Amino acid sequence: MRASNEKIIIIDFGSPMNKVLTRKIRELNVYSKLVPPSITAEEIKNMRPKGIVLGASPESVYTNKSPKPDPKIFELDVPILGVCYGLQLITQFYGGVVDDTKQNEFGIVEVKADSRNKLFNGLPVYNTAHMRHGDRVKEAPPGFFFLLIHRAVRLLPLALRKNRFLVFNSIPKWKQLKTVMIFYGIFYMIYVDVTVNGR
Numbered sequence: 230m231r232a233s234n235e236k237i238i239i240i241d242f243g244s245p246m247n248k249v250l251t252r253k254i255r256e257l258n259v260y261s262k263l264v265p266p267s268i269t270a271e272e273i274k275n276m277r278p279k280g281i282v283l284g285a286s287p288e289s290v291y292t293n294k295s296p297k298p299d300p301k302i303f304e305l306d307v308p309i310l311g312v313c314y315g316l317q318l319i320t321q322f323y324g325g326v327v328d329d330t331k332q333n334e335f336g337i338v339e340v341k342a343d344s345r346n347k348l349f350n351g352l353p354v355y356n357t358a359h360m361r362h363g364d365r366v367k368e369a370p371p372g373f374f375f376l377l378i379h380r381a382v383r384l385l386p387l388a389l390r391k392n393r394f395l396v397f398n399s400i401p402k403w404k405q406l407k408t409v410m411i412f413y414g415i416f417y418m419i420y421v422d423v424t425v426n427g428r
C-alpha cells in the first residue's frame with residue numbers, strides 16, 4: 230500500500246488508549262504523532278497536520294487539575310476530532326455541559342446510530358462499542374448534535390458533530406473529504422474495533 234504524506238496530530242491527555250489510536254492511524258498509512266497537551270497551537274500549525282485528535286484521559290474536564298489544550302487550537306483551520314475526554318473538552322469549550330454519571334462504565338455497550346448520516350451507510354442502526362468512562366456529555370453545545378447515542382445512559386453521545394469540526398455537510402475538496410473519512414475511520418476503530426462491525 231502506498232503511504233501518504235498526510236499527518237495527524239494526537240494530543241495525549243494521559244490515557245494509554247491514545248497510543249493505540251496513534252498506531253491505528255499509522256495502520257491507515259497516515260503518519261501520526263502523539264504530542265503532550267503543553268504543545269502550542271503555533272507549534273501544531275507549523276507541523277501542518279491534516280487533522281488534530283484530542284485524545285482520552287483518566288481525568289475529568291470539570292476539575293482544576295485536568296489537562297487542557299491551548300485554546301487557540303480551536304482557531305486553527307484544521308479539523309478536530311474528540312475521543313472520550315477530547316469530546317468532553319470540545320463540549321465544555323463550546324458551552325455544553327459535561328457531568329459525572331456517578332457510575333463508571335467499562336466494556337461493551339449498545340449504541341444507536343443516526344442512520345440518516347452517510348457515516349453509517351451499510352451499518353446496522355444498533356451496534357456495539359467499547360467504552361470506558363464515568364462522565365457524560367449531558368448537553369451538547371449550541372450547534373452540535375449527537376451522531377451516536379448510548380441507550381443505557383440517556384444523552385450520552387459518542388460523537389458530537391458540528392461542521393467546523395467534521396466537515397461533512399459541505400465538502401468542497403476531495404482532500405478534505407479524505408480527512409473526514411480518516412477521522413471517521415479513527416472514530417470507528419477506537420470505539421468499534423472490538424465489535425463485529427468495527428472498521
Ligand SMILES: NC(=O)CC[C@H](N)C(=O)O
Pocket residue numbers: 244284285286287288289312313314315361362363364365
Ligand atoms: N475514556 C476517557 O477519556 C474518559 C474520560 C473521563 N475520564 C470520563 O470518565 O468520562
